[in-house]
Amino acid sequence: MANGSQRQAAWEFFGTELKRRREEAGLTQVELGAMVFVSGGYIGQFEQAIRKPQLDVAVRIDEVLQTAGFFERTWRKLIDDKRYADYFAEVVELERTATKICEFAPTVIPGLLQTAAYAQAVTLAANPFVTDEYVAEKVGARLERARILNDATRPEYWAILHEGTLRTPVGGAAAMAEQLEHIATLARERKVLVLVVPRSAGAFASMGGMVQLMEFEDAPPTLYTETSFSGELLDNPAVVKRAQRAYDLLRGAALSPEASLALIQSAAEDHRRCASTT
Structure with a gap:
């Protein structure tokens, strides 16, 4: 490579x-x-x-x-980047030039926000029989993607998380605490804006899968949607507009940035206490 x-x-x-x-x-x-x-x-x-x-x-x-x-x-x-699934390699290229990225994650922390331990746990959960080299390659690729959030020309990045993603101890309680503390740090440094849709939001809690909207300086906005086994990149204006509206509705159902950060920090503390008692 x-x-x-x-x-x-x-x-x-x-x-x-x-x-x-x-x-x-x-x-x-x-x-x-x-x-x-x-x-x-x-x-x-x-x-x-x-x-x-x-x-x-x-x-x-x-x-x-x-x-x-x-x-x-x-x-x-x-x-053709073999570190990524065929349907995702083009998305990685687009992320590098996007001026704005908006993601919704109903079940898993988005890749751009993942720590190494969380990424490793997710990779192993989906691929339990792979080699250590395979896992290291996948985790390294995910962390490399995340570098755009530290670039001087980083995109405006929004993430809407379902509360369930904060509560599920992916990789164990200690790894999950580290993951949430990482997100909280990025938010406090104003590199990202993260909102949480609480469980009480009911029907607003799901859009049917992971969604990523990207905007560019001199190109139409693009929509990427993903299920467990495939993804699709779309730039049909009508479809992108519908996704943007759905994202706006989710944003309206989410907690405020301050309340979301407080919930993320509280969940991190819960995981940290759980880790200290095991």
Whole structure:
């Protein structure tokens, strides 16, 4: 697996080739953008390797520039990160350039907020017969994703958690206490804004699965939904709008940021007391 600088260099090559072939075709960024249904600024960001195109855009670029699948093949090679499930690798790339990320987690702490111990417990629960190397790779990849929350250009990050995720001792009481203390620290440092939907919210407590909404500087918002065994990345405006409305309703049913932080800290203390008595 190539390291971050090697991957960035490869995306810069992608951008350089896109610019060269666009200019050979006699097209401006605005003209090419119109032909592949994105803005000219979006094309410029591809060429500067600031953003990565989605697969359907790479395919359309090949069709317009008549490049015999070059950009699709290159995209697939660069996105092919074996540390992630096939359906999730593209999401990781999008997270790196998102300006805002909103997540709802009905059963598990979102990956961007997970500690190593929590990530290890989740990985082992889903894959009880794998090697230590496999677990270490998955945990390392998850922690690497989370680095975006410490970047100077980090996205505005919202997470709505169901209260049940705070109470379930994933990895044991001590690991869970550490996990919740980590979230509380990020919230106090104003790197994230975390809200909790209490159990008393009833029907508001579930949207049917994990949901992640991403917004970008110069691209339409994107929706990612996930079940236990698959995920789907969607950018249909009508579908994204419905998901945004559902997220707004959840936000209205959640506790305030202050009350949510207090509940997270209280749950952490409960887990810590439980760990000290075992």
